[in-house]
Amino acid sequence: MxxxxxxxxxxxxxxxxxxxxxxxxxxxxxxxxxxxxxxxxxxxxxxxxxxxxxxxxxxxxxxxxxxxxxxxxxxxxxxxxxxxxxxxxxxxxxxxxxxxxxxxxxxxxxxxxxxxxxxxxxxxxxxxxxxxxxxxxxxxxxxxxxxxxxxxxxxxxxxxxxxxxxxxxxxxxxVVHAADTPFSFDRPGVFDFDGPDSTSAPGDPDAPGDAVVVAAGRTVAEALRAAEAVRPHGRRVRVLGLTAVFPFPREALLAAVSGASTVVTVEEHHVLGGLATQTALALAGRWHGTFRFLAVDERPAPVLDQAGLFHFYGIDAASIARALVEPPPTPE
Known part of the structure; x- marks a missing residue:
C-alpha cells in the first residue's frame, strides 16, 4: 500500500x-x-x-x-x-x-x-x-x-x-491516511518522499528511499513531517507506517528496506519490546546498513503535554530529521 x-x-x-x-x-x-x-x-x-x-x-x-x-x-x-x-x-x-x-x-x-x-x-x-x-x-x-x-x-x-x-x-x-485507504494487517502503509534530484516514478516500489523510517501510531505523523523536512538535503525517504504491530510484518519491512542504507525506528514506547526490537530482529542477518532508534527512555517524565513529551524524549519530527541527516555517533 x-x-x-x-x-x-x-x-x-x-x-x-x-x-x-x-x-x-x-x-x-x-x-x-x-x-x-x-x-x-x-x-x-x-x-x-x-x-x-x-x-x-x-x-x-x-x-x-x-x-x-x-x-x-x-x-x-x-x-x-x-x-x-x-x-x-x-x-x-x-x-x-x-x-x-x-x-x-x-x-x-x-x-x-x-x-x-x-x-x-x-x-x-x-x-x-x-x-x-x-x-x-x-x-x-x-x-x-x-x-x-x-x-x-x-x-x-x-x-x-x-x-x-x-x-x-x-x-x-x-490525519495521515485517506478515508478510503485499504488497510491490511500484514501490509503497512508506505509513504514515499523523493529528494529534489529524484527521477523515480511516484510510488515506484523498485525505487525505495535511501532511508526508511519505521513508525506506528502518533509517530507516523512525526515521521512524515521529518521526511518532508529533509527533502532539501537530497534524502529520499520512505516512511513505513504500521497500524498492526504484532505479529510484526517482517516481510513487508524487508521489502521496504531493500536498497536502503539507513533505517530509523521511532516510537511512543520503550525500546524494549517495541518497534526497534522487532525491526532489529527482522533485519538481523538479512540487511546491512545504519540502524538508529528513537524511543522513550527511562528518564522520569516532566509535566508536559504529549507534544512536549515527544520533544523531551526525542521522538518528534525534529529529532527524526536529525537522525536522517546527521552521521551516526562514533563509538567511544
Missing amino acids: TERNPGTGPAAGMRPAVARALADLGDRLPDLVVLAADGRALATAFAARHPDRFIDVGIAEGNLMGVAAGLARAGQRVVVCGMAPFLVRRAAEQLRIDICRPGLDVTVLGVGGGLGYGTLGATHHVPEDLGALSAMPHTRVYCPADVHAADWAVRDAVLGGGPRYVRLGAREDP
Missing part, C-alpha cells in the same frame, strides 16, 4: 470514530457485548442502541477482565473499553491468564496508550503497552495513527476473533 507524499491533515479524535464503529458492529453482530470501566466515551452510541448488551463495571479493571472472560466463554463476542494504563497494568494478570492464555474472543480498546495523557503524569503513561500485550499469548496488537486507521483496526479486531489490543489516542491526532 503506497501513499504518495500525503503530508498531514487536520487533527481529529479517534474516540468518536470508534464509537460509531462499535455501534455499527453492534447492529450487525447480535452476540457483541461491550464492557467499560467507568468510562462511556467509546460505548455511548452502542449503549444507546443496545442497552441490554452494555455493562459498566466501574473502576475495577481486574473484575472487568473477569467479566469479559466469562461472557466470552459463554459464547459472546466481547469488547472491553477503558484507559490504557489501567487496563494494561492494573489488570495484567487477569488479562493474561483469563483471556489471552485460553485465546478468548475479547478485544481490548485502550485509550491513551503511550504518552497520550500527557500532563496527567506517570500514573497515566503506559509506554510499555504494545510490548506487554505483544508478549501475551495468542494476542494481536494494533496501533493506529489516525481516525481512519482506528476505524479499520477496531473493526478488524472485533471481526477477527481471539484476543486483540488496540491502542487509541486520548486527544486529537493528525
Whole structure:
C-alpha cells in the first residue's frame, strides 16, 4: 500500500470514530457485548442502541477482565473499553491468564496508550503497552495513527476473533491516511518522499528511499513531517507506517528496506519490546546498513503535554530529521 507524499491533515479524535464503529458492529453482530470501566466515551452510541448488551463495571479493571472472560466463554463476542494504563497494568494478570492464555474472543480498546495523557503524569503513561500485550499469548496488537486507521483496526479486531489490543489516542491526532485507504494487517502503509534530484516514478516500489523510517501510531505523523523536512538535503525517504504491530510484518519491512542504507525506528514506547526490537530482529542477518532508534527512555517524565513529551524524549519530527541527516555517533 503506497501513499504518495500525503503530508498531514487536520487533527481529529479517534474516540468518536470508534464509537460509531462499535455501534455499527453492534447492529450487525447480535452476540457483541461491550464492557467499560467507568468510562462511556467509546460505548455511548452502542449503549444507546443496545442497552441490554452494555455493562459498566466501574473502576475495577481486574473484575472487568473477569467479566469479559466469562461472557466470552459463554459464547459472546466481547469488547472491553477503558484507559490504557489501567487496563494494561492494573489488570495484567487477569488479562493474561483469563483471556489471552485460553485465546478468548475479547478485544481490548485502550485509550491513551503511550504518552497520550500527557500532563496527567506517570500514573497515566503506559509506554510499555504494545510490548506487554505483544508478549501475551495468542494476542494481536494494533496501533493506529489516525481516525481512519482506528476505524479499520477496531473493526478488524472485533471481526477477527481471539484476543486483540488496540491502542487509541486520548486527544486529537493528525490525519495521515485517506478515508478510503485499504488497510491490511500484514501490509503497512508506505509513504514515499523523493529528494529534489529524484527521477523515480511516484510510488515506484523498485525505487525505495535511501532511508526508511519505521513508525506506528502518533509517530507516523512525526515521521512524515521529518521526511518532508529533509527533502532539501537530497534524502529520499520512505516512511513505513504500521497500524498492526504484532505479529510484526517482517516481510513487508524487508521489502521496504531493500536498497536502503539507513533505517530509523521511532516510537511512543520503550525500546524494549517495541518497534526497534522487532525491526532489529527482522533485519538481523538479512540487511546491512545504519540502524538508529528513537524511543522513550527511562528518564522520569516532566509535566508536559504529549507534544512536549515527544520533544523531551526525542521522538518528534525534529529529532527524526536529525537522525536522517546527521552521521551516526562514533563509538567511544
